[in-house]
Amino acid sequence: MPKITHHYEGCIGCGSCEALCPEYWKMDYEKGKADLIGASKDPITGDEELEVKEVAPCNREAADVCPVQVIKIIE
Ligand code: SF4
Numbered sequence: 001m002p003k004i005t006h007h008y009e010g011c012i013g014c015g016s017c018e019a020l021c022p023e024y025w026k027m028d029y030e031k032g033k034a035d036l037i038g039a040s041k042d043p044i045t046g047d048e049e050l051e052v053k054e055v056a057p058c059n060r061e062a063a064d065v066c067p068v069q070v071i072k073i074i075e
Pocket of ligand 1: 006010011012013014015016017018033034062065066067068069070071
């Protein structure tokens with residue numbers, strides 16, 4: 001199954017992923033980071049990983065526009 005990953009530490013909280021793909025991404029304004037909804041989270045690094053049946057087109061767009069390239073799609 002494909003996976004979407006989010007390198008949490010590197011996220012600068014720009015909000016583009018949430019704007020493009022709100023069903024998968026939600027901003028945490030207190031932390032200044034985005035969260036990948038429903039993802040498992042590494043307790044130490046905060047990195048997030050979500051297995052999906054199919055990669056939604058908006059996740060590809062989010063990965064493309066992320067200014068720090070912390071969203072990866074692994075297929
Ligand atoms: S687009 Fe990238 S930097 Fe911006 S909030 Fe989303 S994951 Fe973080």
